[in-house]
Amino acid sequence: MNPNTEYEKFTQEIYQKLVNADVLKTTKVQHNVKLKGRSGQEHQIDVYWEYEIAGTKHKVAIECKNYNKTVEIGKVRDFFGTLYDLNDVKGIMVTKKGYQKGAKEYASYYGIDLKELRNPNPGETIIGEIEHHFNIAIRHRLFLVDENYAETEKFSESIYKLRLDSTGINKTPKWINSTHIPLQLVDNNIIDSNGENIASLEEIEKTLPEKSDSDIIFKYEDAYVNTIWGNIKINEIKYEYKHEYEKKIIAIDAQGFVNAILIDALNGKKQLI
Numbered sequence: 001m002n003p004n005t006e007y008e009k010f011t012q013e014i015y016q017k018l019v020n021a022d023v024l025k026t027t028k029v030q031h032n033v034k035l036k037g038r039s040g041q042e043h044q045i046d047v048y049w050e051y052e053i054a055g056t057k058h059k060v061a062i063e064c065k066n067y068n069k070t071v072e073i074g075k076v077r078d079f080f081g082t083l084y085d086l087n088d089v090k091g092i093m094v095t096k097k098g099y100q101k102g103a104k105e106y107a108s109y110y111g112i113d114l115k116e117l118r119n120p121n122p123g124e125t126i127i128g129e130i131e132h133h134f135n136i137a138i139r140h141r142l143f144l145v146d147e148n149y150a151e152t153e154k155f156s157e158s159i160y161k162l163r164l165d166s167t168g169i170n171k172t173p174k175w176i177n178s179t180h181i182p183l184q185l186v187d188n189n190i191i192d193s194n195g196e197n198i199a200s201l202e203e204i205e206k207t208l209p210e211k212s213d214s215d216i217i218f219k220y221e222d223a224y225v226n227t228i229w230g231n232i233k234i235n236e237i238k239y240e241y242k243h244e245y246e247k248k249i250i251a252i253d254a255q256g257f258v259n260a261i262l263i264d265a266l267n268g269k270k271q272l273i
Contacts, residue, residue: 007066037085073102114265142180144236155229
């Protein structure tokens with residue numbers, strides 16, 4: 001189908017839905033109608049319908065402009081000439097890209113409605129928003145590594161801190177000056193220098209509150225954790241609490257239920273169809 005004809009049929013379909021939604025005694029919205037004017041000349045009308053209110057017949061003619069640019073004043077002036085010859089016919093012009101300033105002023109003066117009719121663009125069918133607020137408590141498990149184990153053949157705390165900062169999302173280095181750091185553990189056991197279990201991280205964490213206004217620290221004199229670098233001596237385990245507030249806005253999008261968007265070019269009123 002010719003793109004211009006396709007746009008005319010699209011306009012016919014949309015206005016048929018609008019007419020059906022109104023409480024009007026109306027005839028079918030028609031496509032490609034020929035009407036004879038007072039001059040005796042025949043005019044081709046892209047979309048046309050008639051309806052009655054209190055016994056009075058009203059006629060509407062739509063001029064479709066399937067343009068990829070704004071409509072200029074000359075096109076509106078030509079349409080006005082057709083309407084003037086037909087007499088007592090309400091004129092509506094539709095297009096996809098809008099109208100130039102002169103075209104709007106001319107149409108407004110002579111009572112011609114200018115509409116932008118097209119498929120909606122992404123984001124234009126948002127009909128509402130849902131706002132969610134979250135207060136999140138985050139707990140981090142950090143270790144104070146004994147200074148004799150901070151720099152060994154298998155583990156370098158300084159290099160590890162640099163690696164943590166390079167993989168983080170913060171632009172400002174966080175770990176390089178930190179006394180306590182996260183460690184990659186093989187298991188959750190805490191052992192002494194003889195290899196005897198003295199505590200379990202799982203058991204410790206069962207006793208911790210979900211939220212705390214201050215950090216919780218456990219101190220040790222003879223304690224080791226099994227890491228991917230081997231056993232590392234630790235002097236403290238610190239549970240650091242952070243409280244974050246997050247707001248999420250979820251848009252309610254009617255994209256799947258909307259066939260077209262109709263915008264009044266003169267007052268900006270938008271209608272989803």
